[in-house]
Amino acid sequence: MIAQYTCIAPKGDLLCLQKLCDKLSKRSFLHVNSTKVGGGVAEILQRMVPILNDLGVDARWEVIEGDDKFFEITKKIHNAIQGHPESITKDMWQYHFEVNKKNVEKLNLDADAVLIHDPQPCPLIEFKKRGKWMWRCHIDMSSPVKNVSNHLMKYCGKYDAAVFSVAKFAQAMTIDEFIIPPSIDPLSEKNRELTEEEIKATAEKLHIPTDRPILLQVSRYDRFKDPVGVIRAYKMVKKYNDCILVLAGSPASDDPEGAIVLKEVEDSAADDHDIYTLLLPPFSDGDINALQRIASVVLQKSLKEGFGLTVSEALWKGKPVIGGATGGIPLQILHGITGFLVHSIEGTAFRIRQLLNNPEMGKKMGENAKEYVRSNFLITRQIRDYLSAWYSMENKGKSFLEL
Amino acid sequence: MEDTFEPFEFTQSVSILKSIGRKARNLHELTTLIGGVSEESLFYHTYQYFSKGHILEYTNEFAYWAGENLGERILAEHLSNIDPYDFKDIADLRKKLLEVIDEYLKEFPEPREVLPGDDFYFSETVTMVFPVGIRAGNLAEFLMAIKYVDGSSIYHHFYEARRHLGRARDDFSRWFETSLGKKSLAEKISTIDPFMHTIEGIRAHIAEFVEEEVRKDMGVTGGAK
Numbered sequence: 001m002i003a004q005y006t007c008i009a010p011k012g013d014l015l016c017l018q019k020l021c022d023k024l025s026k027r028s029f030l031h032v033n034s035t036k037v038g039g040g041v042a043e044i045l046q047r048m049v050p051i052l053n054d055l056g057v058d059a060r061w062e063v064i065e066g067d068d069k070f071f072e073i074t075k076k077i078h079n080a081i082q083g084h085p086e087s088i089t090k091d092m093w094q095y096h097f098e099v100n101k102k103n104v105e106k107l108n109l110d111a112d113a114v115l116i117h118d119p120q121p122c123p124l125i126e127f128k129k130r131g132k133w134m135w136r137c138h139i140d141m142s143s144p145v146k147n148v149s150n151h152l153m154k155y156c157g158k159y160d161a162a163v164f165s166v167a168k169f170a171q172a173m174t175i176d177e178f179i180i181p182p183s184i185d186p187l188s189e190k191n192r193e194l195t196e197e198e199i200k201a202t203a204e205k206l207h208i209p210t211d212r213p214i215l216l217q218v219s220r221y222d223r224f225k226d227p228v229g230v231i232r233a234y235k236m237v238k239k240y241n242d243c244i245l246v247l248a249g250s251p252a253s254d255d256p257e258g259a260i261v262l263k264e265v266e267d268s269a270a271d272d273h274d275i276y277t278l279l280l281p282p283f284s285d286g287d288i289n290a291l292q293r294i295a296s297v298v299l300q301k302s303l304k305e306g307f308g309l310t311v312s313e314a315l316w317k318g319k320p321v322i323g324g325a326t327g328g329i330p331l332q333i334l335h336g337i338t339g340f341l342v343h344s345i346e347g348t349a350f351r352i353r354q355l356l357n358n359p360e361m362g363k364k365m366g367e368n369a370k371e372y373v374r375s376n377f378l379i380t381r382q383i384r385d386y387l388s389a390w391y392s393m394e395n396k397g398k399s400f401l402e403l
Numbered sequence: 404m405e406d407t408f409e410p411f412e413f414t415q416s417v418s419i420l421k422s423i424g425r426k427a428r429n430l431h432e433l434t435t436l437i438g439g440v441s442e443e444s445l446f447y448h449t450y451q452y453f454s455k456g457h458i459l460e461y462t463n464e465f466a467y468w469a470g471e472n473l474g475e476r477i478l479a480e481h482l483s484n485i486d487p488y489d490f491k492d493i494a495d496l497r498k499k500l501l502e503v504i505d506e507y508l509k510e511f512p513e514p515r516e517v518l519p520g521d522d523f524y525f526s527e528t529v530t531m532v533f534p535v536g537i538r539a540g541n542l543a544e545f546l547m548a549i550k551y552v553d554g555s556s557i558y559h560h561f562y563e564a565r566r567h568l569g570r571a572r573d574d575f576s577r578w579f580e581t582s583l584g585k586k587s588l589a590e591k592i593s594t595i596d597p598f599m600h601t602i603e604g605i606r607a608h609i610a611e612f613v614e615e616e617v618r619k620d621m622g623v624t625g626g627a628k
Contacts, residue, residue, distance in 0.1 A: 012535070012553045016417045019533045142520060167524040170422035179420040179526065326520075388419040392529040399443045403533035 001054040002380075008186050009380035017380060019403040020387040021055035028058040028131075029390070030111035034074070034120035036063050038282075040182060040309060041117050041138055047185050048383055057387075060111070064103040064121045069095065074120045080148035081119065082140050082306070088148050097123045113390045115163075125158045132393045136163040138182065140306045140327055141171060161393055163386075165307045166328050176396075178389045181331060183382035184312050184373070190285035191316055194293060202290030208276055213243040213356055216295035218288055218314075221249045221262040224304040226324070229345045231268045231275060233301070236349035241356045244274040248291055250282055292317045296362065297355050301348050302326055312377040315339070315369035320362045322351045332377065338369040411545055411578045413537040415556040416563050418454065418528035420447075426522040430473070430514040433465070433523055434504050442493040443527035449487045449496060450566050451528060453597070454558055462598045463487070465500060465523075472521040475514065478507045488565060488597070532559070542583060542620065546613045554602040561605055562597060575609060588616045 005014060029052060033041050045061050052059035066074070073092045080086035100123040109124065114133045116124055125133055135156050141149065141164065153171065156162055161176035170177045184191050203210050215234055219225040227247050234245040247265060251258060262279065269275035280287060292298060298314035298321045305327030312332050314321050321339035323329040333339040340351040355362045375381075395401055423444055427433040437445070448464040461467040462483045470479030481503050490496040508514065517523075535556055539545035549557070560574035572593060580589035591612045595605060 010553065010555075012415050012417065012555045015415070015535060016531065016533060020531070164422065167420070167422050167526055168426075168520060168522070170424055170524070172424040177422040177424060179422055384417065385419055388417065388529065388531055391531070392419060399527070399529050401529065401531050403531050 001051050004187055005378075005380050008374075009378050010375055013378070013380045013384050016403070017055065017384045017387070020384065020391055021052070021057050023391060023403060024112075024387060025056040026058055027113070028060070028111040030109065030114045030131075031059070031061045031117065032064060032107070032109075032114065032121045032124060033061075033117035034064050034066065034071075043188070044183065044185065044379060044382065045117075047188070047379055048386075051379075051383060060108075062107045062109075064100065064107070064124075066099045066103075066120070070099045071120075077119045077148060077152065078139060080145035081137075081152070083143045083145065086145060086148065088151070093151055097126075100124050101127070113393075115386065116159075119152055122152060122155045125155050128158075132160045132390060134161045134163055134178075134389065134393075135159045136180075137169065138165060138306070139169075140166075140304075141169045142166075161389065163389065166331060176389075176393065178385070180382060180385040180389065181328065181377065182307050182309055183377050183379045184309060184316060185379045186316065188285065190289050191313060192289070194286075194290055198286070199290045199293050202287045203294055206276070206278060206287065206291075208246060208291070208294070209244060210294055212274075213241070213296035214246055214291075214294055215243055215297050215299060215352060216246045216248065216291055216314075217299040217301065218248045218291065218310050219300065219302070221258050221265060223257070223261055224302055226301045226303050227261065227265045228268050229303075229348070230299055230301050231265065233299075233345045233348035233352060234275065235272070236346070237352045237356070238272075238274075240353055243296070243356060244276065245269075246276045246278065246291060246295070248278040248280055248288060250280050250284065288313075289317075292319060295319055296359075297322060297352055299348065299352075300324065300329060301342065301345075302329065305329055308332065309377075311339075312373050316373045316377075318366035318370045320355055320365035320369060322348055322355075332372075334368075334372065338365055338372050408582050409578075411539040411548075411574075411582070413535050413539075413548060413552050413556050414532055414559060415535050415553060416530050416532045416559040417555070418447075418451065418530045421527050421529065423525045423527055425525045427525075428522050429516045430469075430475070430478075430504055430508060433468075434501055434508075436523075436525055437465070437497060437500050437504070440525050441527055442497075444525050445493050445497055445500075446566065447526055447528050449485075449500075450562065453562050453602075454555075468523045472517045472523070473515060475507070475511075477511075478504065481507060486598070493566075530563070542585070542613060542617050546610065546617055549606060549610050549613065554606070557602050557606050557609075561602075585616060588612060 031045055035042050049059045049061045073096050076086045076088055104127045112131050114131050115136050117136045118138055159175055161178060163178045163180050164170045165181050167179050217230050265277055269277055292314050298319045300308055300311050300323040302324040307328030311321050311323055311329055315338055321333055322342055323333045325341040325343055330341055333341050335341045342348045342351055425436055427436050452463045466479045466482035469475045469482055485499055487496050537548050537552055539548045564574045576589035576592040579585040595608050
């Protein structure tokens with residue numbers, strides 16, 4: 001399976017991965033999260049676990065179960081960690097713990113290394129028997145609701161290490177804190193190479209004309225993604241450049257605001273037939289892939305963002321990306337090299353005009369973009385980093401290790 | 404020469420980043436933390452700055468932060484002028500960083516604070532080193548290898564090895580001099596400015612100097628292209 005990544009991932013990453021797997025050969029590595037399908041974590045684990053096994057590590061993936069009440073509570077915890085005002089009562093924390101305790105009866109938590117993903121299964125640490133346990137936080141923890149993060153930290157402090165996506169998400173803790181950005185899988189439906197026919201078929205199916213430059217933003221209809229701001233920027237550009245705007249998002253059943261924001265977007269776009277507001281069904285990865293490939297400029301004009309992996313997805317397709325300077329976006333967009341970081345609607349419009357009027361600049365940035373993702377944001381790098389974290393924990397105190 | 408000859412073994416390094424959970428919002432906090440963080444952390448923010456690719460306006464993360472996040476351009480220029488390879492150890496580098504910031508604070512005693520989220524986040528790394536399976540037994544083999552070896556291997560031998568492995572110079576010039584007796588080639592490599600080139604630029608310079616030397620050894624006249 002790892003052979004599929006030869007000629008795609010950097011040679012050095014693959015070599016390091018092999019060396020680490022040789023060191024950790026036949027050792028057991030367990031991942032635990034709360035969903036088998038849907039979401040970036042499950043998507044990556046579906047690929048990561050077989051790759052690890054292919055390389056000789058005994059990798060497993062367990063999923064905790066919970067009822068609606070449990071997931072309502074963990075959704076609130078998730079929101080509070082990201083800074084939304086939420087109140088988690090003592091009973092709710094107790095229920096969170098009890099569901100985890102009940103899961104322990106069904107889960108096999110025996111492993112040399114255990115990676116627990118996100119807050120839902122975080123209390124499992126109370127049932128640790130052996131091995132190195134790491135808590136992997138995929139969400140933006142830079143400005144959490146304090147009493148919620150403090151409660152969660154009581155569990156986190158019992159782990160051997162924590163893993164965050166970005167340095168600014170890390171906390172003041174007494175355990176090791178590794179910084180491991182998320183990644184994209186270049187072979188997945190969302191990122192694999194497409195034929196001209198496949199791309200054309202998507203454009204035809206979605207009725208997107210390809211006779212003019214396309215500006216694209218792929219994101220949920222969420223105020224933090226500023227879709228209305230994108231429309232305003234497009235309207236500023238339109239005075240100078242004939243282009244079309246595509247906003248592509250999926251309905252989010254767990255987000256009651258989604259429908260309201262979509263309505264605002266449709267109202268803003270109502271008088272312009274060159275704006276395409278798409279509500280794609282779940283699992284539209286192939287269509288998103290095609291849209292990213294036909295776009296001239298990709299936008300991710302977020303006002304607040306976790307990591308914003310859609311940026312890397314577009315960069316991987318050789319597109320310059322204009323993104324809000326927030327969350328993990330500045331890690332992916334090197335200003336002026338792989339795209340532009342912006343701070344306002346006006347700035348967004350200006351950078352779009354720059355790229356539309358300088359196709360050579362866009363092409364060069366696109367080339368840089370693909371290479372930058374190849375070096376930094378592919379799944380092989382993420383697997384390498386997880387194993388490096390585990391191996392360094394086994395060699396605690398050493399900052400220099402020979403493989 | 405025969406007694407000391409060793410082939411050049413290309414290796415590569417990969418670093419994993421660790422947060423130390425400390426951050427600075429202004430220059431006063433920065434100096435306090437620079438004074439107290441681990442040597443590994445200072446190493447990461449200065450010597451390992453180049454592992455992320457060059458941003459040529461700056462030569463270390465403190466300078467980048469002062470210039471881009473604090474908007475203290477004068478200080479950024481002063482910090483960028485610090486050459487970490489000038490110091491015999493990290494304790495001396497730490498002293499120099501503090502001295503430069505203190506001098507600046509004497510002149511501008513009320514530095515601004517960064518916007519929320521633009522703080523300086525202190526980190527350190529754990530570095531894994533491994534052989535890439537390429538060996539050069541002579542200059543011609545080295546020339547072939549340097550053209551095709553992964554860029555991160557060049558980074559490792561040219562930057563990382565100087566300090567992390569306790570060596571005073573880059574691995575290439577050390578090998579040219581000690582194993583091949585090529586002192587003048589070693590000197591040429593040593594003069595490549597580590598702050599002014601991308602990894603690919605460094606590869607090109609090394610290849611050019613080595614090719615000139617190979618041509619000279621073979622008695623070929625005319626410039627290398």
